[in-house]
Amino acid sequence: MAEFDRADVVIIGGGVVGCAIFRRLALAGLKPLLLEAGEDILSGASKGNSAILHTGFDAPPGSLEVVCMQAGYREYQAIRNRLNLPLVETGALVVAWNEEQLARLPAIVAQAHQNGVEDVTQISAEELRQREPQLAPHALGAVRVPGEHIIDPWSAPLAYALQGLAHGGRIRRGCTVSGGSFDGAWSLVTERGRITAGLVINAAGNFGDRVEAICRESPFKITPRKGQFVVFDKPAAQLVKSIILPVPTERTKGIVICRTAFGNLLVGPTAEDQETRDVAEVDEQALAMLIAKGQEMLPGLAEIGVNAVYAGLRPATQFKDYQISAQPERRWITVGGIRSTGLTAALGIAGQVGDLVAQHFHPMEESAPTWTPVPNLCEERPRPYQIGGEIVCHCEWVTRGEIEAALTGPLPAGDVGGLKRRTRAMMGRCQGFYCSAQVAAIAEGRITL
Structure with a gap:
C-alpha cells in the first residue's frame, strides 16, 4: 500500500x-x-x-465541446502512427429520409462551416445513390462530411x-x-x-x-443515457463505404450505420435515460427496432445475421x-x-x-515522448494470424500469442472484458462458445473468466 x-x-x-x-x-x-x-x-x-473520430461539424458553435473535439481530432492524427493506432478513412453522409429532414440540410452545412469544417457540402439524391448504391431508394439527399472516420475505441x-x-x-x-x-x-x-x-x-x-x-x-447531475447497438456479421460491412448519419435532433445524434474497425457493421445507438449508473442492459424491443430501422435504411441487412448486441451508458447532464x-x-x-x-x-x-x-497548480514542461505502440486490432491492417501462430478464437482470428501478450506487460488485462478489448477474443459470431475454455486455460491464475 x-x-x-x-x-x-x-x-x-x-x-x-x-x-x-x-x-x-x-x-x-x-x-x-x-x-x-x-x-x-x-x-x-x-x-x-460507436468508435467514430468526429470533426465537430455538428457540435454547438463556440462550445467547449467543439474546441476539445477538434483539438483531439488533430492530436490523434498527429500521434496515431507512432502509437500504432488505426484510422479507417470512410467519411460520413448525413442522410435526409423525408422532406422535413431535407429542408434542414443547408443549416447543417452552415453550422459545419461556422465550426471551421469547410469541406462539408450538400449533395443530391443522385450523387448519394452513386456513392452509396445499397441505401434505400427513398433517401432524398445528404450532407457529405469527408473528415469523419472510424477508429478502434x-x-x-x-x-x-x-x-x-x-x-x-x-x-x-x-x-x-x-x-x-x-x-x-x-x-x-x-x-x-x-x-x-x-x-x-x-x-x-x-x-x-x-x-x-x-x-x-x-x-x-448525471443521468446516464443508455445507447443500445446491434452488430451485424462481417458481410454487412461491404454494403456501405461511408458512415451513415441521421439528421440529428435536439436530444440525440440519432441512429447511425457504420462499419467498425473490426470488420463488422453496427446500427445504433438508442437514447434512453436511466437512473442505474453501472448496468446497461439490452432489451428485445429496442434491438428489434434497431434491426428494423437498419433494414429500412439499408435493405441488404435483411439477408445478414446479427453478430452481437451491446449497450453503453453516456454520462449526460442537464x-x-x-x-x-x-x-x-x-x-x-x-x-x-x-x-x-x-x-x-x-x-x-x-x-x-x-x-x-x-x-x-504546476508548471507543464513536456518532455520528449517515449512511444508505446499497441497491437493492431483493425481488420484493414496486417494482423498476427496472417504470419502464423496458433489461432484460439477462430471467429475473430485471435492467436495465442496475442492473448498471452494481453495478460502480461506494464498494464495486463485485469478482467475478461479487458482481455476482450485488448484482443477481440470471444467477440465474434459464437461469443466465446467455442474458444472460452481455451482462453480460460491460458488466462488461468491471472484473471477470472
Whole structure:
C-alpha cells in the first residue's frame, strides 16, 4: 500500500478521458496516479460507443465541446502512427429520409462551416445513390462530411495509459474512491486505504457528480443515457463505404450505420435515460427496432445475421456542453458531462486540463515522448494470424500469442472484458462458445473468466 499512498496528482476515473489526462500530465513530468474503480481501464462509459473520430461539424458553435473535439481530432492524427493506432478513412453522409429532414440540410452545412469544417457540402439524391448504391431508394439527399472516420475505441486509451506509465505515472485498478477530506491536500478514502493527493482531477464519468460531491455540491447531475447497438456479421460491412448519419435532433445524434474497425457493421445507438449508473442492459424491443430501422435504411441487412448486441451508458447532464473547471482553493479539477464525443475529444480535454494545471497548480514542461505502440486490432491492417501462430478464437482470428501478450506487460488485462478489448477474443459470431475454455486455460491464475 505504501507505494500508492501519496501522489502529487490523482485522477479519478480510468475511461478514455482519464487515460488521456493521465498521459498528458505524465508527459509533463507530474507523476500522476490514476484510480479506476473497475478491474480494468474502460470499465465504465468508455467501453461502449460507436468508435467514430468526429470533426465537430455538428457540435454547438463556440462550445467547449467543439474546441476539445477538434483539438483531439488533430492530436490523434498527429500521434496515431507512432502509437500504432488505426484510422479507417470512410467519411460520413448525413442522410435526409423525408422532406422535413431535407429542408434542414443547408443549416447543417452552415453550422459545419461556422465550426471551421469547410469541406462539408450538400449533395443530391443522385450523387448519394452513386456513392452509396445499397441505401434505400427513398433517401432524398445528404450532407457529405469527408473528415469523419472510424477508429478502434479500445486501443487508443490503452496506448494513452501505456505512454503515461512509461513516463512515470501509476495506475491502480479496483480502487473505488468513496470520500475524502481537504486540509491543504486531499486525503481520499478508497476501498484499499487512504491516498494523499496534492491535486485531484475528477474524470469519473457516470459517477462524476457523486465524486464531485467529495469537493463541493455538484453543479451538475448525471443521468446516464443508455445507447443500445446491434452488430451485424462481417458481410454487412461491404454494403456501405461511408458512415451513415441521421439528421440529428435536439436530444440525440440519432441512429447511425457504420462499419467498425473490426470488420463488422453496427446500427445504433438508442437514447434512453436511466437512473442505474453501472448496468446497461439490452432489451428485445429496442434491438428489434434497431434491426428494423437498419433494414429500412439499408435493405441488404435483411439477408445478414446479427453478430452481437451491446449497450453503453453516456454520462449526460442537464447541460449540453462539457463541464470542465478548476477549484484552485480546493486543489480540484472537474471534468464532467463528457458524452458520446469523448473518444474524439479526450486528447483535447487533456489539453484543457493541462492548461488548468499550468495556470493554477504546476508548471507543464513536456518532455520528449517515449512511444508505446499497441497491437493492431483493425481488420484493414496486417494482423498476427496472417504470419502464423496458433489461432484460439477462430471467429475473430485471435492467436495465442496475442492473448498471452494481453495478460502480461506494464498494464495486463485485469478482467475478461479487458482481455476482450485488448484482443477481440470471444467477440465474434459464437461469443466465446467455442474458444472460452481455451482462453480460460491460458488466462488461468491471472484473471477470472
